Amino acid sequence: MAKKRKKMKIRAWADNGSATVKAIVFHPMETGRRKDKTTGKKIPAHFIEELICQHNGKTVLTCQWGPGVSKNPFLSFRLKNAKKGDTLNLSWVDNQGEKDMAEAAIK
């Protein structure tokens, strides 16, 4: 498989039966309103529309994002009934049809 640039980082820690999840996705999140300073042309919109978090294969959180979310979006939440070794799966799709997926184990 071709080497791919890492586009996502996921960290998750379990404590007292719950887990804190932190994730960052590397994405330009262009609004479509910004202008290229050298050409004066508008930079086309390019942002993540939907990010889905799955815990052991079950969808727990669906993030619907618009251009108003910052570049390299960060996400954090707390997951109930999670323990060490559980798998977390994050997948996203952007408005240009690009998608990516990453998996991590809860520490």
Add this chain to the structure above:
Amino acid sequence: MNQTRRTFLQATMAASTIAIATSAGLLSPRTVLAAWPKSAFKATTLADAMKAVAGSSKAIDSKDISVEAPDIAENGAVVSVTVKSKVANTEQISVFVPVNANPLCANYVTTSAIDGFVTGRIKMRKTSDVVAVVKANGKLLTAKKPVKVTLGGCGG
């Protein structure tokens, strides 16, 4: 050539291809994507955006909802916002910035597995309130927090 028969065959073929792709799990992210509320993200006023994403533009102020954001954001392009909800059965958490060109920034569809808060980073064009709307038990609850922005984050 029987035209109706031709179209019928084409339609059937297309439908079965999709069915196979879906069952193989190939299309799963795209099918879920159909839920992305385009009209809500395109809306230009807070009321329209709320109506499109939550079903109504009327929400009750609630002490059970809290918005945590910096009092002063030096850079409007990155404003860290945490929305906390103490209400049971929180179904949806939406974050709005009324002065942005499209007020809806993010909408989080939560499940019972999520423990009452979501943190994200949003862009703010200028000083404004950050409005959070939480949908729980069929009701809309809201809270807001003013954030002073010294450098806008949506312009070019």
